[in-house]
Amino acid sequence: MTRFSSILLLAALLAPAQTLTKGERERAMSELHASRKMLIDAVAGLSEKQLNWKSTPERWSIAEVAEHLALTEDFLFGLYKSVAASPADPAKTSAVKDEDFMKNMRDRSQKAKAPEAATPKKTFANTAAAVAAFKERRDAHILYVETTQDDGLRHKLVPNFGMDGYQVFLMIASHTERHCAQIAEVKTTAGYPAK
Numbered sequence: 001m002t003r004f005s006s007i008l009l010l011a012a013l014l015a016p017a018q019t020l021t022k023g024e025r026e027r028a029m030s031e032l033h034a035s036r037k038m039l040i041d042a043v044a045g046l047s048e049k050q051l052n053w054k055s056t057p058e059r060w061s062i063a064e065v066a067e068h069l070a071l072t073e074d075f076l077f078g079l080y081k082s083v084a085a086s087p088a089d090p091a092k093t094s095a096v097k098d099e100d101f102m103k104n105m106r107d108r109s110q111k112a113k114a115p116e117a118a119t120p121k122k123t124f125a126n127t128a129a130a131v132a133a134f135k136e137r138r139d140a141h142i143l144y145v146e147t148t149q150d151d152g153l154r155h156k157l158v159p160n161f162g163m164d165g166y167q168v169f170l171m172i173a174s175h176t177e178r179h180c181a182q183i184a185e186v187k188t189t190a191g192y193p194a195k
Contacts, residue, residue, distance in 0.1 A: 018151060018152065018154070019148070019149050019150065019151045019153075020145075020148065020150075020153065020166065024166055025145060025146065027098075027170075028145045028166070028169035028170065028173075029142055029145050029146060031102075031169070031170060031173035031174070032138060032141060032142045032145065032169065032172065032173050033142060034173070035172075035173040035174070035176035035177050035180070036134075036135065036138045036139075036142075036176070038176065038177060038180040039066065039069060039131065039134060039176055039179075039180055039183075040131065040135070042062075042180050042183045042184070043062060043066055043127060043131055043183070046062065046127075047193070047195050048126075049193045049195070050062065050187075050192070050193050050195070051063040051066075051127045053186070053191075053192055053193055055186070055189045055190075055191060055192075059186075060120065060182070060186075061186070062127070062183050062186055062187075063120075063126075063127040063130070064120035065120075065179050065182055065183055065186075066127050066130045066131055066134065067120040067121075067122070067123055067124060067127075067130045068114060068118055068119070068120050068179065069130075069134050069175075069176055069179055070123075070124065070130045070131070070133040070134040070137065071117065071118045071119075071120070071123065072114075072118045072175065073133075073134055073137040073138055073141065073172070074137055075115070075117055075118050076168065076171060076172045076175065077137075077141050077144075077168075077172065079158060079168055080165065080168040080169065080172075083153075083156050083157070083158050083165045083168060084150045084153065084156065084165050086156050087152075087156075088151065088152025088153075088155040088156050089155050089156070089157075090155050091155075092155055092156075092157050093154060093155060093157075093164065094154070094157065094162060094163050094164040094167055095162060096162060096163065096167075098166075098167060098170055101163060101167050101170060101171070101174075102170050102173075102174040105170075105171055105174035105175060105177075105178060106174050106177050106178050106181065107178075108178060108181055108182065108185075141169075141172065145169055150165070152165075153165030153166040154166055
């Protein structure tokens with residue numbers, strides 16, 4: 001290694017890590033706002049019968065999907081906080097581009113089992129309460145993204161996930177979109193109540 005490249009490497013390691021760029025911040029906030037609206041719109045005007053209908057006992061109802069989203073909002077943000085608190089490593093970056101990451105997250109062809117902490121168990125009095133909790137949590141997370149000065153997020157990887165700290169914000173939004181697609185599937189399943 002030449003002396004010049006050694007100096008450049010040392011400078012990179014000692015340079016302060018970057019906080020979110022304006023574009024990253026705006027993108028994350030836009031995705032979080034848009035997916036918030038998607039859920040609100042998806043459950044608007046549905047009857048209790050429609051909200052609680054299940055095509056089979058092992059499938060989730062729309063009410064259960066809404067509860068899951070309310071529960072996972074803090075669960076996923078907790079994942080972000082643990083990564084944000086870790087030291088940045090300039091040698092590490094996510095191998096997955098943001099667009100590909102979100103596309104994969106939205107893809108419903110690969111089913112996943114929710115962790116126990118995010119499995120619906122009638123945690124809320126009703127769907128309206130679950131959606132209200134979701135909105136309150138999402139609004140707090142949007143405010144966090146708007147104001148955070150957390151640095152080095154592109155160089156902090158989530159263990160076993162391959163995504164960086166910034167991509168967790170995108171995951172939260174695309175996870176909601178994934179489940180809004182699930183709600184749309186429920187609505188088009190044979191037997192779904194008209195009212």
